[in-house]
Amino acid sequence: MQSTGNISIHAQNIMPIIKKWLYSDKDIFIRELVSNGCDAVTKRKLAQPDADVDYRVTVRADEKAGTLSFTDNGVGMTEEEVEKYINQVAFSGAEEFLKQYGGEGEEHKGGIIGHFGLGFYSAFMVAARVEIDTLSWQPGAQAVRWTSEDGMSYSIAPSGREQVGTTVTLTLAEEEHEFLHAHRVREVLDKYCAFLATPVYLEIAGEEKDGTKEAGKEEAADGKAEAPKPINDTHPLWLKNPSDCTEEEYRAFYTRVFHEFEPPLFWVHLNVDYPFRLQGILYFPKIKQEFGGMMEGPIKLFSGQVFVADNIKEVIPEFLTLLKGVIDCPDLPLNVSRSFLQNDGYVRKLSAYITRKVAERLTGLFNTERENYEKYWNDIHPFIKFGCMKDETFYERMKDALLLKTTDGRALTIQEYLDANREKAENKVFYASDAQIQAAAIALYREQGIDVALLDSPIDVNFVSFLEYKNHDVRYSRVDADLSGLKAESAQEEALDEGKLQAMFRDALDKPDLKVTLESLKNETLPAMVIEEEQMRRFRDMSRFYGGGFAMPSDVHLALNRRCPVIAALNGREADENTLMICRQIYDLAEMARQPLEAEAMGKFIERSHKLLALLMQ
Template sequence: MNKKGKISVTTENIFPIIRQWLYSSQDIFLREIVSNGVDAITKRQHLSNLGQVDEFDNPRIDIVLDKNNQTLTVSDNGIGMTAEEVDKYINEIAYSGLVDFVEKYQNEGDPQSQIIGHFGLGFYSAFMVADKVEIQTKSCFADQPAVHWQSEEGIEFEMTPGQRDKAGTDIIMHLTEEAAKQYTEFELRAVLRKYCQFMQYPIYFNVLTTKGETEETADKAEKGESETEKAVDKAEEAETEQETEKPINNPDPLWNKQPARIEKQEYIDFYYEVFPDGKEPLFWVHLNLDYPFRVKGILYFPKLDLQYERLEGRIKVFYNQVYVADNIPEIIPEFLFLLRGCIDCPDLPLNVSRSFLQDDQYVRKLSSHIVKKVSDRLAEVYRKESEQYKEWWQYLQLFVKYGMMSDRNFSERVQDIALLKDVSGEYTSLKDITEGNVYYTPGENELSAYTAMAQQQGKTVYILDQEIDLQWMSYIEFNSQGKIKFVRVDAEAETEQSSEKTEDIAQEQKTLLAEILQALGADQYEVKYQASGTDSLPLLIRESEEFRRMNDLLEQVKRSGDEQMLESMKEMLERDENKPSLIVNTDQPLLERLEHLDQDQALDLINYFLKLAKLGQDSLKGTEFIEFLELSAKYAFESTERDNN
């Protein structure tokens, strides 16, 4: 059976392509090799169920890192290969054994349902980290001899009789110097956790440190004289006390179980298994669909402050329990990345590396279905646990608002459960606000003076303190076709602009105030006179809602670092000159008091009330705030002296 030859390559220089383009990450080599082992076991189990091969127990995959020899071995006790199959599936790149297997057994059960591989290129990903690769394999069909295959750099190969005496395959990778340094025990554990955490059969990881020693040992699997079996034998001979071995993966993830049979604590425990951050999720949605496409998974609504969280790695996409990628926007709309969880889609249209999706009608339908299930779950929680939902709103609002702006269908579904919280702690559904001004404060303890005035006028003041609220308000206004208008409590609403009262104000008083403001360097205001009530401040600062929003948006752009957008917005604001209004409260005796003061006293008084107005607007900062404190102390002492006299 000795044979030598050249591997049939259909594309020139295919290995540089495999190394640099086909696989988006070098770590994927381990996923591909282990996935091949999973496929091999699945095929053998199917043949066993058909009675074509003997039954076998204890399906497993063993991975051994030999530090001394710089090898990494992946062993399975699956279907194995004959010499003819090695020649066909290994020596001809991209010839997948799945095609032959399915064609041969397509009328006998459904062997394809849990088989991962499609393209036959996965094995050659081993050359991303190895300069030499060996295969020791034996077919599970009786009377088939074992085969040994080896190749350096994947160009020339050599096939000879093998050493295995039981069915299965060993892939022995002789690591390059660079790979041997990179793939330490801890790095390999991390890669296995990422890519193989939920593969369908138990995976055991062992490390050979010195001859006869292992950091972990494994009982013998049903395989021949493989590298892994030798490692286990040596460990037993050393009689080193070891803990009972445990697989490094979970072959039966929770999403495979029927939701009705799962307890609440099981969902929470599974969340911690995938996302060990110690923060319990609020609730979750369990996806379990077989038609018109197969999809399973669990999406969690986390209790997180997402303004300070990264979105990478939040939703993990699997293909028959094999990790594909995080946050694939073709399947999962971007706003769902604010959730956490796992989705397993066996029908995904993948390219040869399983790393990127092809955009097609199936994927779009799948995406729409996931969005619908998420919105339905939100509505269910709101309907059944209304008070709890309101408590959770502080964690849910960013997701709901972002989703409304991102997906029109989602927006229509959650319109009834999008909430607004007012300063009194009461909640109002967005559906109950149909028209008119909606007054808000950017923080529960901000703009307190203006909030109090609005409440005295019978207005409800809502709290909109999220970074996203600036865009969300504009979205709601646009969709209402102008019927709804959000107005910050310190903004100059259109109804207030027409309430100016100047007929009772003497021209001398107006002139005096203008001169004082000019002397204070505060002539940037447009002075207006309004009766604001005896409980309101003598001076109030207001500006148009539109202009202030533009300034707030400018600050967001500054934080984002988008220089091009920043310059564009600055030019726009410079063109649209807009003076803030200084409202003189005619219900306060300020103007009359000025007539009885000398120039310095008048300057100090207006300066004090101007700073008091800025304080009420939360815009008094730095040296102005210090000056305000000094003036406050001065007036306090003067008041005390008058009382004593």
């Protein structure tokens, strides 16, 4: 006997608001309905543990009929259960879901991670009509059909269904027919349901009749169609014991999930049952240096094998999102706000555990496979440095495994560098930010047996200051920032007119306030160096790194090498045009050994070089 009714006096208010909030995320209805089917299967397995059933959830798209259906062979429902779970419990869940969005603005729209909790009523975001056809597993149960066209009123009538389980059929609204296309449905299933515990199959109506290959089917060598294959992997790699996984499996899983064909460097397999349940795999990819080495992973967050979202920073520490991986935490509260997660003690413990395991993997590699660790350093150091600056605990675990790559290709810890150079540069690290441009200054240090570290990544602009903050006893100085280690210890100084040379260079460069000094540098062939104080240069570099809108003044000083024959020759010349041209050339050469010239300055340098060549040939 057919009966009708109204779900709730609030329904007419709830549905339009839900559609508004989730307009850009309406594909979650597929996740919700498939997940409901998987839950029904799990319940039947518990209720009938000895039943011989090929459990599955089938999604079927029928473009001609305009319907998308979700069929499971789980527990099914009686009429009383339909009344209870669809008309009362499920709708109460929708009401609760709406309360989470109890404000206006984008901050509320994006406030609930994954938009979980809407459940069955997500169907009405896209459907003009929803039908539930169900038969309970209980002996003697009568099949029933529930129908609603607006999510507010419904009818229930007996059904002729004979198979235990449930089919939810959506007649899609005209503007939602994109979800009838095979590629679109498969895209959503791959996004949310790729690792559900119950096999999920996709069927496309008409393909099996017109001879085209049905979704999920392969063609055997003899031309016959093989049995359909599920679209999901019901036993993903992260659920296995790490000792049972092979390197080939880890790499294949990485390629499948992230569509990356360049293999990862290494990985860490997370597997813990107490004090919380957590499983997952984090991969260390080759970080693309041309993009500054700071591209996000992603790290995919799952709950009970259901995809939640990428890079949830309230759960996964921000610096870890430079890695790629999957984390499955079935106890994670989902239908809560991001602000709740930020202050939740369980989530903080979870985040701390992940950080600790990553640090343990890295330090273990450093201690037991130092050669491999050094080989990986160029690819992983942006991640490690970013992590040290963002997380104090991570820094404390990693500080003894931080490496300095030297310009001669060696890799030293900070302490190893200090020990190796203690006699000539106590508690000081000399570094270059560009080995080619700063080659002349690097050579001066290496001639004295002082190692020069190469810190040439964008993140090093901040990391050097961070290291000094963490250890006040050790200073970092770029090779062109300090003359103290470059001066000749005892040398017969040329009697040069410092005032004359100062005036000559200031006039040539049109910089009346330029600081010009005469120094005795160890390298006699080097005419001059442009020196900029370390801290001032760092401020300018940081301003540039963060896109500062103002130009900080460059407080540089020109150090002329009195031991160089070129400078000695200038001392005896008059300040004519050719002499001033040589002064400009000396300054530009010194500047180029510090940083690239601006476009206009480079043009003038090239033009001046041609003129000087012409003078030499006369």
